[in-house]
Amino acid sequence: MLNDVNWGALVAQSLRRPAQAAQVVLSWDLPRDALWTAMALVTLCNAVLMYVTNIVTPPLPPELAAQAIPFPAWMFSPLTAFVFLAGSLVVTVHVLHWLSSMLGGPGGLNEMLALLTWLQALRAVAQFVLLFLLIAVPGLAGLFALAVAVMSLWLLVVFVNEASGLQSKFKAVGVLLTAAVGIIVGLSFLITLTGFAAIGV
Known part of the structure; x- marks a missing residue:
């Protein structure tokens, strides 16, 4: 089934008609x-794209490590980025599902x-394009990053609405x-428990 998917068309549809694209994925x-x-x-x-x-792009990890409040080198590794992203996504999926069910x-x-x-x-895909722009056309990278941020928020609202079946974007925003x-609040508590607050994170 997935072998027959036109991925380029689905990406374009996700940007133009995200609700319809969501139904295709579902x-x-x-x-x-x-x-x-x-x-x-x-x-x-x-995680790999973020690391690259x-x-x-500045500030580079060595520059951050040399600041008044140094950051340990392991915080900039792809593994750390993967663990952080994966953990955040797992929590986010369950929390959004639970709240929408409520x-x-x-x-x-x-x-x-x-x-x-x-x-x-x-x-x-957007991160890959951003990386290319940072190298080839740095002047456009900031505008593209802003557009991605805004579009990501809109897609998140639409996708949560479609996934939950709430049939209300206002409820999805809530x-x-x-x-x-x-x-x-949970991350702040976790940071305090793990001692990251002591190094200024």
């Missing part, structure tokens, strides 16, 4: 283990997992805001 009805595997692979791609982007959304965990994985795949507050 129609694949992939098993959960395949979805988790896909999310891991997409997260790995994002950090290498070619509001009566009939969508399941698989639907939320599938669409957030597709969103991360789109972000990987779910996202509530999830963001909860995740930020």
Whole structure:
């Protein structure tokens, strides 16, 4: 089934008509283990691209390490980026599913997992384009990054609405805001427990 997918057309559809693209992704009805595997692979791609982007753009890791509050070198490794991204995505998928279910959304965990994985795949494509612009046309990189940030927020709202079945973008925004507050509070507590606060993180 996936062999017949026109990936370029699906990417374009995701940007122009994200709700329809979301329904295409959901129609694949992939098993959960395949979805988790896909999310891991997409997260790995994002982590590597983030690492390469950090290498070619200032401030470089050695410069950060030399600051008044030094950051340990391991914080800039691809493995750290992967663990952070993967952990954040796993928590985000479950929190968004739980909150949307509390509001009566009939969508399941698989639907939320599938669409957030597709969103991360789109972000990987955008990160690759951004990396190219940083090297070839640095002046356009900032504008492109801003456009990606805005588009990512819109796609997130649409995808959460489609995955949850809430049929209300306002409810989807409410779910996202509530999830963001909860995740930020949870991360702050975790940072305090792990001692990162002591080094200024």
